[in-house]
Amino acid sequence: MNLFADIHSLVLQTLEGFMQEGVLPQGLSLANVTVEPPRDPAHGDMATNAALVLAKPAKIKPREIAELLGEKLTADPRIDVADIAGAGFLNLRLAPAVWTDVAKTVIALGAAYGRSNAGEGRRVNIEYVSANPTGPLHVGHTRGAVFGDALASLLDYAGFDVTREYYINDGGAQVDVLARSVYLRYLEAHGQEVAFEDGTYPGDYLIEVGEALKVKVGDAYLGKDEDHWLEDIRNFSTDAMMDLIREDLASIGVKMDVFYSEKSLYASGRIEEAIADLESRGLIYRGTLEPPKGKLPEDWEPREQMLFKSTDFGDDVDRPVQKSDGSWTYFAPDIAYHFDKVSRGFDALIDVFGADHGGYVKRMKAAVAALSDGKTPLDIKLTQLVKLFKNGEPFKMSKRAGTFVTLRDVVDQVGSDATRFVMLTRRNDAPLDFDFDKVLEQSKDNPVFYVQYASARVHSVLRKAAEAEIPCDNNALAAADLSQNTHEAELAVAKALAEWPRLVEIAARTNEPHRIAFYLYDLAQSFHALWNRGNDAPEIRFLQEGQTEASQGKIALARAVSVVISSGLGILGVTPAEEMR
Structure with a gap:
C-alpha cells in the first residue's frame, strides 16, 4: 500500500477522464503531475500541481x-476537502478513516x-569501500562502508537486484610498500632491529603478519635481495590484509558479494581488451596533452601518449591511458574494471568514493558512457x-594503525548500531562530526537513542x-x-506511517x-509526542483500563510504529531495541 501513489493514480484517472470527455484537450502529458505533502501541513494532507502543469498546454486558466x-x-470517499491555493495548487484533506486504517494495513x-517493486528486478552493481589492502579500515572507510551497505539494502528493499562489490587495489606500488613493511616485521620476528623508512607502514597490525610469515617460511628470506621475496610477500601480505579488512567489515555488519582484484586485470589481458574496445569506437588516439593548470597530476607528462577521448x-580534457614508456596509467585498469562490470550485464552502476576522488567523477562517467554506448548509467557518490x-x-590517533583512527576504534567505543546510524545522519556529500559523547547520550538530541527509545517503548506497551x-497478536x-x-x-502518527x-x-x-x-527520527518524534500527550489525555493512552477492544485499537497504532521502525533500521543495518539499558 502506498497511499500517496493511490491518490496520485486517482488524480491521473480523473484527468484522463476529462480528456476523454473533452473537458481537457486530448493528448496532454501527465508526466509532471505530482501528489505530495504540502510544504505547510496546515494547508492539508496532500497537494497536487495538476492545474498549474496543464494550464498552459490546455490553454485553460489553472484555477478553472x-x-x-x-x-x-x-466525490471519492477518501477525500473530504479539496481547496484551491494560490494560482492553482489543489490541497486535499483526507477522511480520518483513511488515516486510522493505515495502522491496520501496516500490521x-x-x-x-x-517494500516496493519500483526497481523491477533491474541489476545494480554497487562498489564501495575498495580500500587499499595495506592496513585496517579507518574512519573514512567506515562512512563509505555504511553508506554503500545501506544504499544496497535500500535498493534491494525497493525491488532492485543488487550486487555488493569490493574492488581490491592490489595492482599498484602501494602493495610493494606493504610487502617491504611486512618484511621489516618479519626481520623483527627474527630478533633484528629495524627502522621504518621510505614511507613504509609502522602500524602494530603488521607485527602478527610478520610473525605469521616467519612461521610459514622460517629463515628462507633472511639476507636475501628484494627480488627474491617481493612477489611472494606481496601475495602473502595482501591476503592477510584482506582477511583483516573482512573482519573489520564483519564487525559493522557489512558482507560483500564480490571481491574483485585489480591485479587480475593485468594477468587476464582485460586492460588490453577494454582499450581495444574503445579504440574500435574511434575513441583512442596518440597525442600530447597541454599541461593542466595548477598542480600537475602524477600521470601527466609532456610527451606523446595514448589518450581516451573523454571530452x-x-x-574537461582527454585522459591518458598509456604512458610513452608503454606502461598503463592508473586510469587504464579503472576503465578495464568498469568494462568488466558493463560486460556482466548490470543495468546500472554505482561507485562510492571518498571525497578525495572527486576528480575521477567526470572521467569515470565518460568511460562508462563510452563502453556501454550510454546504456548503463553510472552514479558516483562521494x-x-x-x-x-x-x-x-x-x-586521538590509533597506536595500532600508526597514523589514523580505525573502524574498530569507533565500533569498540559505541557499537555497530550507533556507528551505522550516526554515519547516516548527514547526506553523504556533507561533512560529518562524530562526537562519541553525544552518540552515547540518552536524549532527543541523539537520533540513535531517540529512534531506539521509540522501539523500546512499543515493546514495553506490548x-x-x-x-x-x-x-495482541497480529491477527487480533x-x-x-x-x-x-x-x-x-494519533492522526499525526498515522500520517507519518503513511509516508x-x-x-x-x-x-x-x-x-x-x-x-x-x-524519516525514522520524524516517526519517532510523532510517536513520543503521542506518548507524552497521553500524560494529560488519558483517552489516548495505549492501555485503556478495563476496555480490551479500545486498548487493542490504540496498541495497533503503536505496533505499526514498531513494524516500520524495524524495517527502516533493517535498511540501515541497525538492530531495533526491545528495551533500553
Whole structure:
C-alpha cells in the first residue's frame, strides 16, 4: 500500500477522464503531475500541481482546472476537502478513516509494508569501500562502508537486484610498500632491529603478519635481495590484509558479494581488451596533452601518449591511458574494471568514493558512457570527511594503525548500531562530526537513542498488554477497531506511517539512504509526542483500563510504529531495541 501513489493514480484517472470527455484537450502529458505533502501541513494532507502543469498546454486558466478537479475528487470517499491555493495548487484533506486504517494495513502486511517493486528486478552493481589492502579500515572507510551497505539494502528493499562489490587495489606500488613493511616485521620476528623508512607502514597490525610469515617460511628470506621475496610477500601480505579488512567489515555488519582484484586485470589481458574496445569506437588516439593548470597530476607528462577521448562524453580534457614508456596509467585498469562490470550485464552502476576522488567523477562517467554506448548509467557518490570528537576534543590517533583512527576504534567505543546510524545522519556529500559523547547520550538530541527509545517503548506497551491479558497478536491487532484513533496526535502518527512507502521510493530513486534515518527520527518524534500527550489525555493512552477492544485499537497504532521502525533500521543495518539499558 502506498497511499500517496493511490491518490496520485486517482488524480491521473480523473484527468484522463476529462480528456476523454473533452473537458481537457486530448493528448496532454501527465508526466509532471505530482501528489505530495504540502510544504505547510496546515494547508492539508496532500497537494497536487495538476492545474498549474496543464494550464498552459490546455490553454485553460489553472484555477478553472483546479475547480473541476477538486469537485470530481471530493466525490471519492477518501477525500473530504479539496481547496484551491494560490494560482492553482489543489490541497486535499483526507477522511480520518483513511488515516486510522493505515495502522491496520501496516500490521496486516508486516515487513512487506513499504517494500516496493519500483526497481523491477533491474541489476545494480554497487562498489564501495575498495580500500587499499595495506592496513585496517579507518574512519573514512567506515562512512563509505555504511553508506554503500545501506544504499544496497535500500535498493534491494525497493525491488532492485543488487550486487555488493569490493574492488581490491592490489595492482599498484602501494602493495610493494606493504610487502617491504611486512618484511621489516618479519626481520623483527627474527630478533633484528629495524627502522621504518621510505614511507613504509609502522602500524602494530603488521607485527602478527610478520610473525605469521616467519612461521610459514622460517629463515628462507633472511639476507636475501628484494627480488627474491617481493612477489611472494606481496601475495602473502595482501591476503592477510584482506582477511583483516573482512573482519573489520564483519564487525559493522557489512558482507560483500564480490571481491574483485585489480591485479587480475593485468594477468587476464582485460586492460588490453577494454582499450581495444574503445579504440574500435574511434575513441583512442596518440597525442600530447597541454599541461593542466595548477598542480600537475602524477600521470601527466609532456610527451606523446595514448589518450581516451573523454571530452566526447562531458569530461574537461582527454585522459591518458598509456604512458610513452608503454606502461598503463592508473586510469587504464579503472576503465578495464568498469568494462568488466558493463560486460556482466548490470543495468546500472554505482561507485562510492571518498571525497578525495572527486576528480575521477567526470572521467569515470565518460568511460562508462563510452563502453556501454550510454546504456548503463553510472552514479558516483562521494562521502565527505568524518571528524571525531571525544570530551570536546578531537579524537586521538590509533597506536595500532600508526597514523589514523580505525573502524574498530569507533565500533569498540559505541557499537555497530550507533556507528551505522550516526554515519547516516548527514547526506553523504556533507561533512560529518562524530562526537562519541553525544552518540552515547540518552536524549532527543541523539537520533540513535531517540529512534531506539521509540522501539523500546512499543515493546514495553506490548509486554504490559500481555500482563493485562489483552490479545495482541497480529491477527487480533489487524482486526482491531481503530475508529477511535482520531486525536490529532494519533492522526499525526498515522500520517507519518503513511509516508513510509513513498519515502522508500524517493530515497531509492535518488540513491540517498540518509533519508531513511531522517524519516525514522520524524516517526519517532510523532510517536513520543503521542506518548507524552497521553500524560494529560488519558483517552489516548495505549492501555485503556478495563476496555480490551479500545486498548487493542490504540496498541495497533503503536505496533505499526514498531513494524516500520524495524524495517527502516533493517535498511540501515541497525538492530531495533526491545528495551533500553
